[in-house]
Amino acid sequence: MAQMRMNYSNPVELRIAGYEALEKALGTENAALFMKQNCPCSVDYTKEKYEQPDISVDELYAMIEEYEKTKAAS
Numbered sequence: 181m182a183q184m185r186m187n188y189s190n191p192v193e194l195r196i197a198g199y200e201a202l203e204k205a206l207g208t209e210n211a212a213l214f215m216k217q218n219c220p221c222s223v224d225y226t227k228e229k230y231e232q233p234d235i236s237v238d239e240l241y242a243m244i245e246e247y248e249k250t251k252a253a254s
Contacts, residue, residue, distance in 0.1 A: 188194035202211040235243075 186197065188197060199211070199215075202214060205211075206214060
């Protein structure tokens with residue numbers, strides 16, 4: 181099987197390509213199981229989701245802008 185190597189400068193693109201490669205090699209269900217067993221965290225995402233306060237789209241946008249400002253300043 182020929183493999184094509186790509187150079188990814190964007191970490192998001194690299195992560196997406198990695199997930200796609202896992203899914204292609206293992207299938208969706210097995211890729212999800214693989215990621216779950218290799219995740220160093222033990223977070224209950226469903227529980228955490230409902231513990232978050234309700235925020236508006238405008239508030240979320242403001243939070244993202246603030247994050248980007250602090251990231252750019254560092």
